[in-house]
Amino acid sequence: MKIIYKGNENTGITRIDTPVEGCWINLIDPTTDEIDSIKALGIPSDFLTYALDLDERPRTEKEDDGTTLIMLRIPFFQGEKLDVPYTSIPLGIILTENMIITVCKKHNVILEELLRTRGRGISTAKRVRLVLRILLLTANQFLAYLREINHTVEMVEDKLQASMRNNEVMELLKYQKSLVYFTTALRSNELMMERLQKTPLFHKFPEDEDLLEDVLTENQQAIEMVAIAGNILSSMMDAFASIISNNLNVVMKFLASMTIILSIPTIITSYFGMNVNLPMQQNPLAFLWIIIIFLIFCTATILFFIKKDWF
Numbered sequence: 001m002k003i004i005y006k007g008n009e010n011t012g013i014t015r016i017d018t019p020v021e022g023c024w025i026n027l028i029d030p031t032t033d034e035i036d037s038i039k040a041l042g043i044p045s046d047f048l049t050y051a052l053d054l055d056e057r058p059r060t061e062k063e064d065d066g067t068t069l070i071m072l073r074i075p076f077f078q079g080e081k082l083d084v085p086y087t088s089i090p091l092g093i094i095l096t097e098n099m100i101i102t103v104c105k106k107h108n109v110i111l112e113e114l115l116r117t118r119g120r121g122i123s124t125a126k127r128v129r130l131v132l133r134i135l136l137l138t139a140n141q142f143l144a145y146l147r148e149i150n151h152t153v154e155m156v157e158d159k160l161q162a163s164m165r166n167n168e169v170m171e172l173l174k175y176q177k178s179l180v181y182f183t184t185a186l187r188s189n190e191l192m193m194e195r196l197q198k199t200p201l202f203h204k205f206p207e208d209e210d211l212l213e214d215v216l217t218e219n220q221q222a223i224e225m226v227a228i229a230g231n232i233l234s235s236m237m238d239a240f241a242s243i244i245s246n247n248l249n250v251v252m253k254f255l256a257s258m259t260i261i262l263s264i265p266t267i268i269t270s271y272f273g274m275n276v277n278l279p280m281q282q283n284p285l286a287f288l289w290i291i292i293i294f295l296i297f298c299t300a301t302i303l304f305f306i307k308k309d310w311f
Helices: 032-039 045-052 109-115 127-160 167-197 206-272 286-307
Strands: 002-008 012-016 023-028 059-062 068-077 086-095 099-104
Touching: 002 032, 023 032, 032 045, 045 068, 045 086, 045 099, 059 167, 068 109, 068 127, 068 167, 086 127, 086 167, 099 127, 109 127, 127 167, 127 206, 167 206, 206 286
Parallel strands: 023 099
Antiparallel strands: 002 012, 002 023, 059 068, 068 086, 086 099
């Protein structure tokens, strides 16, 4: 899908049909024809296809004509039922002398959030400012998804305290994997942003320099928050694995105690069921006395187990 935008801070951005100077071309999982149409504008084909590889790493490249590629990884929500609910995907940003092009394999919340208010406060002609807005939204979205992960982990934690199965631990493992992907993406983005900080293109205007500093700060905060959440989640999984094992031991201890207690009536009734002469066999209240005997022994055993904390 190819969509072309044009606009400024006051009027907002609108869709147009053909590329013009100062426009923004957004490519989402583009077809071969759409890629060819952008290549006709003088864009290297590699710059357009890099972002379609989901394993592409963040970096920057520059051609002799000044065309610059900025590759970053953005957060992406795949679905709660998948093994990795949250992951990261590459987003390519291509800067030319007169336009900006974004390329991504999937629809993503970063660009959707950028367009949510119809681009108010955004000028497609200010290419560097637009790139910095995308980078800032990326760092903020990492933090937003991290809050969602923390909230989900708290709900799973409540279930874990009474759990005797591994379902909840496996649920936590899914989010631990997501945090690993987040950490890798954020650290790679940080290295890429540090290279951008040394690029003269991002130092033409004081506003851009300040915005880049904000982006680096937000990204560093996201790195630290994800690292803290990862450490907490890892420790929590170890602790709850022990809790699950302990819960199972408590159940097994209870079942073993009940087995011993219930075996007492069996032993006593088996003794009086032998086909030999036995005490009280002529007594009409023999059955009642047998019940009283095993009730006494069962009660004594229960009290003993309670005292030893075996029950």
